[in-house]
Structures are given as structure tokens and as C-alpha cells.
Amino acid sequence: MTYTSAPHMPVPAGLLSPTGNAPQRLIDLMSDGFYLLLMIQRRQVPEHHQAFSAAIKQFFTRIENAAATAGIASEDIYAAKYAFCATIDELILSASDCPFRDQWELNPMQLVMFGDQLAGDKFFTYLEDLRSKGGVRLQALEVYHVCLLLGFQGKYRLEGSEQLGYLTARLGEELVFLKGKRTAFAPHWASPDRVAHLLRRQVPLWTPALVLGIVGAISFTAFSLTLSTDTQAQMALLDNVIQLPTRTASLTITLP
Template identity: 30%
Template sequence: MTTSKDDPFGADDKADAARANRAPSEARSGPSTVVKPARPDATVFDPDFSARRVKGWTAERTMIAGGPKAARQPSAPARQAPALTQVLDAARTAHHPTANPFIAAAAPVFILLGHLQLVPVDLDAATAAGDLAGMVEAFDRDIGLAGVDEADMRIASYALCETIDDIMAALPGFSREFWLPQGMLSRFFDTGSAGGGFFAALNKVLAEPAGHGDLLEFMHACIALGYKGQYRAQGAAELEQVRRDVYETLRYFRPRPPAELSPQWQGQDIRAAGPRKRVPLWAIAAAAVAIVAGAFFELRSLVTDDGEAVAAELTSLGRFEPARISHVAFTVAVKEPEPEPAPIAQPEPPPPPRDVQMERLNAALASEISAGAVSLGEKGEFLVIAIANDEMFGPGQAKLKPQFQPLAAAIGKALDAEAGPIMVVGHTDSDKPGRRSAFKSNFDLSVARAEAVKEAIAPAIAQPDRITVEGKGEDEPVADNATPEGRAKNRRVELLIAREAPQ
């Protein structure tokens, strides 16, 4: 195996190359410069290779010799830049066997991005964005069929989208402002910026790398392919350190196998076939019976010991003496009935205390309550204004609908007249956010919805700092999540305010 530190040329190759490329008259005048072709087993990755390709270069054989009398090769005609469809077809049909499901699924994207960085291609941004989006969808489908962890799938999908956007935005003729609005992050994750999410996810994986080797290897491949993110401007040294840290972590959990000079240097170990020793069937049956019998008696002993312990505890409770009934003779003295006293007039009971605060809120939100948009109730020491989710948000979203603004103004006006802190609490049903959702859990979704409602009612509150936000996720349902009606009731936002003492 040839590594980056090995010399890919032997002494004989160097001598032959020098003799073939040095003019006889200059044998003593000074050394000539010889650039030797690399052997097939030496691999050197040079990202500027295409920009510095030597004139006259061909893929079959290359020999470039220096010196004043070296023959100059005729210039090859300029090659026409291939179309994007040709590059896409080559990427999709390439054979890429690997044990890593993420790299196997992303291989067409990696091949395409590597080609675009090396060779100029006739590229239309809208067409390229559509084709890359199809590749991302195929990537998601393939890793889903591979049965990998859902959290790893989400991180890998985000990392691939950010890698595509970072590399495409750095191509000649492109820019971040031109590409990002139609990029993969904007298309699949509803965000128009790139450069921080990749490394944040990488730090999260590096914090607990055990069990995430395939994902870590995939993110290392993205960096090696050309993803730079926030380090693209002036951070080559820092990016190399990040890549090295990822590599060292991979090597710790996946040690490199011993390198051999030749993968097939050992001969086949063929031994003379002798008689195979077989265990008699009766011995196997006897061993099985012994194991079953031993297990039976062991379990029986355990059950007996437990039963005896329980019986001993019951016995230790003590015996109870039977109750004794004593008969005592007694004489009943008969008294003459006394006349009944005249009835005393009872005062009228006082009226129940009025809940003035509840009456005020009912009056302030009478039209909204009658329309079914909100409901007013009690929860311990708080009055609760519950708002149905259908009035505010779309499925899985935390962006308020425009028609909620009048209702938010009415609720804010009613709460501004009351004293004390206002708590906005978000609730969801038991359905989990999708893999492409901007929210990792129902808790995050409930907090985001509560924040949105707070921002909507804050203009109507004279002191907005009275408002606090809390998310409960799916932890406090008010109906059964097994039915659509129950899930609709559980998707809500509640506004809580402390109760006043009844008057």
C-alpha cells in the first residue's frame, strides 16, 4: 500500500525517466527537471488540479520533461464544457459499494459536487437546484430504507443540504445571495442561511460519538469533499483542526485494520481433510434433559423460598383474640314527653360571594366566547383563557394565521385590565413532528407557539414584561389523543392569570 509519505517511484524508474528526458549535450551542463507520472496505486487529491492542468495532458499517458531541448507538444483543442445532464447521468450510474448507508446514499451527490469543483460545466442555477433536490429526496428515501436512527437521519439530511449550498454558492459565477434563496436548506428546512448548523450538529455528535460512527464518517466526508461553512473566508487552519478531530474520533472507535503490502499475499491454508468428530445424539439429549431439570428445580426452589418468606411475614402479624360481648342488665326510665318548643325563625342564608373577576372577563370576551374561538375556565388558583389551535396555527407550524390578530387584540385588552402576571402556556397533541419539521419535539413546538401568542397580545398590554411563556408539549391532554376530535382539543394555547378573592 502506498501512503502520502511514500515515494511512488523506485530508483530504476527515476533513472529511466531522467535518461529519457535529458538531452545528450546537456548531460554535464546541469540537471534537468523531470515531472514523473504517478503510479496507479498512488492517490493525490488536488482541488486545483483542473485549473493547473499541463498543456497536452491526456488521461492515458503523460510524460513532461524540462530542459531547453525538450520537445514542445502541440496544443490540444479546447474541450467543450459538458452539459449538466451528462454529469448527472454519470453520477447516478456510478457504482459505489460501501458499508456506510449514509455515504452509499449520498454518493451521487458527492460525485456531482466533486465534478463541479474540478471541471467547468454549463450550469443553470434553477435546473441544478431541481436536480439536486431530487438527489436529496432520494438520499432521504435510501437511508430510511436502510433502517438507521431517525435522529441521525435528520442530522445527515441537514448536513447534506448545507454541504450542497456551501459548495454551490462558492462555484464561479455563483454567490451566496444568488444561490441560498433557491438552495437546499431553504427548500427542505425553511431557512435561508448556512454555515452554523453543520458544525453545531457535528459538536453534538462528537459529544456522544458511540453508536454514531456512520454519521460521523459521513460528516467527515462532507468536510473532505469541500464543505467549509463559516471557515471559508479565513479559517483554513481551524477547519483542518476540526477535520483532524473528527478523524481521530473515528479512529478511536473504529481502529484501522493492519495495513498489508498486498491484500492477497498469504496462500490458502488447505489441510488434509480428516474424520470430523461428532457428539453423539444421545449425549446432546442427555445434556438437554439435565439443563431443563436443573432449571426446573432452581425455579421451584426460588418460588418456594419466596412463598415461605411471605407466609412468615403474615404469621408475624400476630393472632387476634375474638371479641367478647358482655350483657349488662339495665332499666329504662320512662319520662313524660315534654312539650315541643315553638319554632324559631331561621335567618335567610347570605348570598354566595360574587366572582367579579370572572364576570369582567366574560363580559370583555362575550362575543369571542359565543363564537367558540375561546373558552373561559378555572384551574386551581388561576383563571384560564383557552384558545383553540385551529384559530391560530396550521398543522405542525408556529406561525400565526393573519385572522388571529383581532382575537389577539381582544384578549390582550381584556387581560390588560386585570392585575398580576400573565402566563402563556402552549400544548400539543401526541403526534410527533415530522423529520423535516423545524422542531425536534412537541415541547419545542409548544414553546414556539406560546412565544408567537405572546408577541401577538403584547401590543395591547401596557406592561409587556408581565407576560411569561411556558411549553407543556403533550404532557397535559384534556381529551383522548386516540381520536381526531380529542387531538384537536389538545392542540391549544392557554393564558393564565391569578384569581382575585371573591367579593
């Protein structure tokens, strides 16, 4: 497989064959695919439609086998594949210099693998469902986060990038939290396993009031100091303008 913009750049070796090591996480298993997405994002698009499509299908087959061997849940595998298909479709269709863009538009990867062309909306529907399940779907959530970082927009291409930026940042925070607390997800852990629920448990009710009080005190002190400094400066200017008249010399003579 070659690339029009950079024919000398090597194709991800792991796209067609497994690497030497055996990663245990979806995000690691799919690293070669993410590298491919990055190259397409940089307009290093493939030349041959059939060869490229076949390579993607082989990549998915390898991911499914390796993930099943690693004990990764089928729900995570399915969701991750859908996110990858949605992202590669959007990147190919956004690449105006892709030689087979029109062919791909008629038969996108999401249609080939999942039988629909609704990934612009379904990507975020699946994402919200994964987020609601928290740490149980951590592996798939990581894949969705990478796809967002690689530029997937979907329905937000029309609705605005500000909301998408917030969603991406929020998802990143949730992943950090989930991975930091991952060992706590045990049979006796409180239900439901949701990030918002867990965050409310960790933050005392009085914390926001304390923070606001501290911020208010600091702001008042800073305002007082600024006002005092400005007042002194203005008074100094007035001293130069308003001055008492100079006293004239006088002599007093007292007669006997």
C-alpha cells in the same frame, strides 16, 4: 443535466435513480452526491437552475427511502442531509462562473429543505453534537467528514483555515477509533460513549512520563555526541595554528 466546463463528462447516474447494489451505509448511499460536489468544486457547474434543484430534491428523496429501508436512524439522515445542503450551497455560491449563482443565493438549498440560512454556523453545531454522542452517530459523522474534505468551510472561512484543518484531522482520527472499536458498543459498555472518554481509558497515566523520559534521554545522548564531535574538530584546527618551535641541533663537548 449538463455542465458548462465539461459537457462531455457524464452526470452521476445514481443522482436520479438507485444503483444496482443496495449499500447499507449513508456514506455509500450518498456517493453519487459526493461525486457531484467534487465536480462543482472543480468548477464543472450545472447550467440549468430548475433542473439541477429538482435533481437534488429527487436525490434526497431516494436517500431517505433507501436509508429508512436499511434501518438507518432518522437523526443520522437529517444531519447528513443538512451537511450536504450546506456544502452544495457553499460550493455553488463560491463558483463565480455558475450561471444561476444569483438565483441560488436568493433561494439556497438549506432554505428550501430546512427553512434557514444559518448553515455556516449550524453545520459545526450539529457536528459537535454528533461528536458528543460518539459511535451512535457514526454514520452521520462520516458524512460530515466527507463534506469537510470536499472543502466546506462555513464560519471558518473568516475565522481561519488552521482551526478547520485541525478539526477535520481530529474528526478523521475519531472516526478511525470509533470504527475500530465499533463492535464494543454494547448495552454494558461504559457510559458516556464519547471518544475523549474512551481514549483516556485506553492510555495509562504513566505513559506520557515514560515517553518524555525516553525522548529526553535520546536528546541528551545526541547532544553529548554532537558536542564531543565539535570539540574534537575545533582542537584539530588549533593544532594547525599553535605549534611548538622546531628544536635546533646542538652539540655538547665535555673537556677533561
